[in-house]
Amino acid sequence: MARSPFTLVAAVTAAVPGAEVTGARALTADGDGRFDSAIATLADGSELVIRVAADDSAAVELAEEALALRALTAGAREILPFRVPTAMGETRVGDARALVTDLMPGFQIEAAHVPPGRGAAVSIGRSIAAVHTLPPSVVRAAGLSVRDAAAVRAETEQLVDRASATGRVPVRLSARWRSAVADDDLWRFESAVTLGGIQALSFLFEDDPHDGPQVVAVLGWRGLAVGDPAEDLGWLSGAPEAAPDVLAAYTAASQRATDDALQARARLHAELEFARWLVHGDELRRPDIVDDAAALLESLSSGLRGDDLRVTATYTGGVDSALDVLDRVPATASNDIDTSMQTDAYRPEDLWHEAEPDDQEDQQDQGDQQHQGDQQNQEDQGDQEDQGDGRGPARPVSSAGAPRADGEASRTQEQGDAAHASWEQPTQDLSDVAGVRGSTRVDDGSAAATDAGAAAAADRSASPDPDSDEAQRAARAALQRWTRSDSE
Structure with missing residues (x-):
C-alpha cells in the first residue's frame, strides 16, 4: 500500500536536521511503483524530495544513487552545464530506506x-x-x-x-x-x-x-x-x-x-x-x-x-x-637508420675547404678523407687512419683482426678498399635530379646546380695552395658518399 505524502514528509526532519516542514504534496511521474515519493515544502520556501523504496532492489538503487551524488564534488558539478540533485540526507521509514534530495525544476519529455x-x-x-x-x-x-x-x-x-x-x-x-x-x-x-x-x-x-x-x-x-x-x-x-x-x-x-x-x-x-x-x-x-x-x-x-x-x-x-x-595502425618496431650526412641544411659547395699548410694537426680528424686522397701521403698520415672515418664509432679491432688492448680503433682493410673504390668513382651529377630532399632544381633548368659548380670552380682557381687539390678530392669523396646514402 502506498504511503501518504504526509507520512513521507514527516521523515524529512529525521533525514535533514533543522528542516522545518510547512507543506506536503504528492510527487508522481507515472513510475513503476517501486518508490513512494513526496515533496516537502520548508519554511524558507525551498522544496525537498523524499523517496522511499518499496522493495529490496529499490533500496539498493537508492543507496547507489546516494553514493553517486556524493561523489559529484563541487568541482565536478561546475563542469556540467546543468543542475544535479544534491543528497540532503538518508533515513528509514519503517523498514524501508529513504533518500532526501533537493527538488529539481523543469518538465520532462517522453x-x-x-x-x-x-x-x-x-x-x-x-x-x-x-x-x-x-x-x-x-x-x-x-x-x-x-x-x-x-x-x-x-x-x-x-x-x-x-x-x-x-x-x-x-x-x-x-x-x-x-x-x-x-x-x-x-x-x-x-x-x-x-x-x-x-x-x-x-x-x-x-x-x-x-x-x-x-x-x-x-x-x-x-x-x-x-x-x-x-x-x-x-x-x-x-x-x-x-x-x-x-x-x-x-x-x-x-x-x-x-x-x-x-x-x-x-x-x-x-x-x-x-x-x-x-x-x-x-x-x-x-x-x-x-x-x-x-x-x-x-x-x-x-x-x-x-x-x-x-x-x-x-x-x-x-x-x-x-x-x-x-x-588504428599497429605499432611496429622501427628499423635503425643511419642519419649521418642526411640533412638538407647545407649546400654541396659548402663542403669544399681550403686547408692551410700549418693545419696538419686539425686534419687528423679527417683521416679517412686523407687516406682516400693520395697514396704518396699515406705513410705521413698513418696515425690518421686509426681514427676511423668520422661518421660513427667502428668496432675496435687491431690490424690483425683481434681486439686491441688499449681500446683504440684501427681501420680494417675492408674499409680501406671501400674508400679507394669510392675515390675512383666520379662524383654524381645532381643537376638532373628533381624532387629529392635538399634539391633546389626546378623543372625548367638546372641553374641552381650550375651556380654551385661555378662557385666551386672560382674557389679552386683562387687558391694556389698545392694541398687544396687533396682537400678537394677528399670533399668530392665525402659528397659522393652523401649523395649515395641520400638516394638510398
Whole structure:
C-alpha cells in the first residue's frame, strides 16, 4: 500500500536536521511503483524530495544513487552545464530506506515525443557529452565501478549467455548478439564517465523563447560509473525522429576520439535491456516477468529488418578521420637508420675547404678523407687512419683482426678498399635530379646546380695552395658518399 505524502514528509526532519516542514504534496511521474515519493515544502520556501523504496532492489538503487551524488564534488558539478540533485540526507521509514534530495525544476519529455531539430534534441546531445567529459577520478575516488572496453565486452557476453540459457530468447536474436560480441571492431572504444541507465525522462527542461526546450537538470545518477559511452545513447532507439540530431550534437560537443561503432553498440545495449529484464525475472522465479520479457523479445525479433550490428565507418578525408586511421595502425618496431650526412641544411659547395699548410694537426680528424686522397701521403698520415672515418664509432679491432688492448680503433682493410673504390668513382651529377630532399632544381633548368659548380670552380682557381687539390678530392669523396646514402 502506498504511503501518504504526509507520512513521507514527516521523515524529512529525521533525514535533514533543522528542516522545518510547512507543506506536503504528492510527487508522481507515472513510475513503476517501486518508490513512494513526496515533496516537502520548508519554511524558507525551498522544496525537498523524499523517496522511499518499496522493495529490496529499490533500496539498493537508492543507496547507489546516494553514493553517486556524493561523489559529484563541487568541482565536478561546475563542469556540467546543468543542475544535479544534491543528497540532503538518508533515513528509514519503517523498514524501508529513504533518500532526501533537493527538488529539481523543469518538465520532462517522453522519448517518442522529443522533437527533432534545434532545441531539446541538441540540448540533450550536448548534455550527454558533458557527462562524458567528467574526469574518471570522480568515479574512482568514490569506489564506483570502472570498466574498460574488455570488461564491458565480457559482461555483455555473460548477459547473452544467461539470457539464452533460459530458452526464451529467439534464435535470430541470440545469433545476432553473439555475432556482435565476437566482432572485435565493435569493442574498440575509449571508456568514459557514464550514467548507465539514463533515459529520456532523466532530462528536465525549461523552455527558451529563442532556442526551444533546454536541459536544465539531469536525474538518474545511480548508474554513475566508467564504462561504455554508448550505454547512455541506447534510449535513442525509442526516439527515431530526434536520434540523428541528438547524435550530431553529441559528436560536435564531444572531446573524445571518433567512435565509428558508437551507434551499433548503442543499438545493442538497447536490445539487451529486454535480455536483462528476462534474466531478472528468471532469477526472481517470476513467471509473469519472464513471460513479459519473452513477448518483448519475440516482438523485437520479428521487427528486425535484417540489419546487422556492424561497424560501417567510411573515410571522409578529414583531419580527424585521418588521425583515427593512424590510431588504428599497429605499432611496429622501427628499423635503425643511419642519419649521418642526411640533412638538407647545407649546400654541396659548402663542403669544399681550403686547408692551410700549418693545419696538419686539425686534419687528423679527417683521416679517412686523407687516406682516400693520395697514396704518396699515406705513410705521413698513418696515425690518421686509426681514427676511423668520422661518421660513427667502428668496432675496435687491431690490424690483425683481434681486439686491441688499449681500446683504440684501427681501420680494417675492408674499409680501406671501400674508400679507394669510392675515390675512383666520379662524383654524381645532381643537376638532373628533381624532387629529392635538399634539391633546389626546378623543372625548367638546372641553374641552381650550375651556380654551385661555378662557385666551386672560382674557389679552386683562387687558391694556389698545392694541398687544396687533396682537400678537394677528399670533399668530392665525402659528397659522393652523401649523395649515395641520400638516394638510398
